Amino acid sequence: MAENRNLKKRACILCTRAKRKCDRQTPSCARCTAKGFMCRYPAPRIVPSYDIIYDEHGTFETVPATTALQGVQIFEEPCLNQDQSPSDPTNPIADTLIPVSNWGSDPLPSLPWYLTTSSWNLSSVPRSECLTFEEDNLKSFIRSLQNWMKQWTSHGHCAFIHRSLYSDHMPVVIQDAYTTLAAYQTKTPANHNMALRICKERLTTLIECQSLVSVNGDTTMHLSRTQALIVYISICLFDGDINARARAEQGLDILMPWGHQLIQSASSCSGLPATWNISDRGIPVPGEPTTTTHLTPCLDGNLDSFWRSWAYAESIRRTYLIVVLLVTIYSTLKTGWSGCPGGVTFTGDEGLWDASSAHAWKRVMKGVNEKVIGFIPIFSHRMGDVLANRKPADVDDFTCTLLAATFGRERLEGWRAL
Known part of the structure; x- marks a missing residue:
């Protein structure tokens, strides 16, 4: 009491x-x-399972907090031995791998790992494996995020917003974020204040109009509003305007809960066709909304459905990781410490994210499956496994950016030189 x-x-x-x-x-x-x-x-503050302690030497380490993360399931991920093939029956995730030969044929008996409910669980590492981070590495991530924003406005996609994500329908909140970002990026000294004022007002409007809805809501809504908030916060935090920074800090109080709700929404709807208003063949139910069917369309066995479902799920994972990094990095740079909200699995194989079509994605996936390690997830809280088990040419820019933020550019370049 x-x-x-x-x-x-x-x-x-x-x-x-x-x-x-x-x-x-x-x-x-x-x-x-x-x-x-x-x-x-x-939004209620979620108690982290790990704290990041900042020392006088400019580094910090994660240590377990006294209270576990509230409202989010923590799990011990399955370990894959280096000598184990992904197709080995003893491989703990082998039953979630989908042979390339089965794509586009008969309906599949099971879902790939990236659509399973357990793949959305947040996880943490043991205390003995806590890492330290340098301030320069954290600032480098902020620069990478800003470059991804420029890529989105110039190319229509970036490292956490897939090219197919809004190809059929772009929610209004994303339309507003895109136009605001484009206006800000092309600002001049004469109209800088106007562009920034638009961003501040849209940040405030987004928060006021989007209540903390139930995790049973539209996952696309969760995803689009979270991505929009990332855009506004990334502008206002680092513009240099005091009022804009204050608005962005208010947004940070909302961003992490929205990120957790996004993951919870995806988890609650993964592998449940009825929840997503599709039949067992992926056909929309007449009169029902169909904006969030992307997490289970692979039940129809169509190649394009495989690609879109993977891209949709991967966009959710990467968006959540951006949320975690933005919140924790800014807190660390400002106050010297931050809680650690938990990591999630993602796909980091080179070429998969940048594939321009379903057939191009299939060709890349075929090459990935032929490699020794195969198509298996990367655990964001165990980035050291990437350095130990993968080659530099096998991972994409998003993965390398996370590696640089975790271990620093020097170690990343040393790994690339091996």
């Missing part, structure tokens, strides 16, 4: 912004009720 009394409820968003006293009542405070406003409270 003493612990509960120490938990102080925060004022609602509108009262905080107006600098007015809030009685913190639910479902709506008295001020919002009187003015007819929609009352929303800040």
Whole structure:
């Protein structure tokens, strides 16, 4: 009971912004009720399972916190021995690998690993395997993120927004984020304040209009709003404007909970055709929404469905990792420490993400499956396994960026020189 009394409820968003006293009542405070406003409270802070401790030498390490991560399942991932082939029956993930010869033929009896429910579980490493990070490496990631933003506006895709993701339908929140980013990137000294003001207002509007909805909601909505918030925060945090930074820091309070809700939404809907309003052959149910069927369309055995389902799932994974890195890196650079919200699996094989079509993706996948390690996930919290088990030519730019943030450019270049 003493612990509960120490938990102080925060004022609602509108009262905080107006600098007015809030009685913190639910479902709506008295001020919002009187003015007819929609009352929303800040997202709850999720207790991390690991803390990052910053020392006087400019490095920090992750150490277990006293309280486990709330609301997110932590799991011990299966280990793949270097001498084990991905097709070996004793391989713990062998039953989730899909032979290339089966693509585009009969419906498959099981889902690939990237569509299984367990693949969305967040995980952490033992204390004995905690890593240290240097400040220069963290700043390097911020530069990489900004370069990816430029790639998105110039090419229509980047390291965490796949080219096929919004090819059929682009949600309004993504349209707003894209146009805002494009305007900001082409700003001049004369219109800089105008471009920044648009970004600040859209950041505020996004947060006010998007409530912390149930994880049973539309996963595409979760994904698009999270990506949009990443765009706005990345602009406002590093523009240099004090007010913009304050707005972005408010957004950071929302970003991590949205990231967790995104993962939870994907997990709850993976492998469940009924949840996604498709039949056992991947045919939309008349009269039902079909905006979030991408996580299970491979049940129809179509090659294009395989590619799109993988791209959709991978976009979710990479977006979550961007959320984790942006939140923890900024906190570390500002205050010297940050909690660690947990890692997720992703695909880092060279060529898969950049494949321009389903057939191009199939050709790359065939080559990946022919390699010794095969098509298996990378655990973001175990990036050292990439250095130990993979060759530099086998991983893509996104993976190398995570390696650089974790181990530094010097070690990355040493690995490439082997």
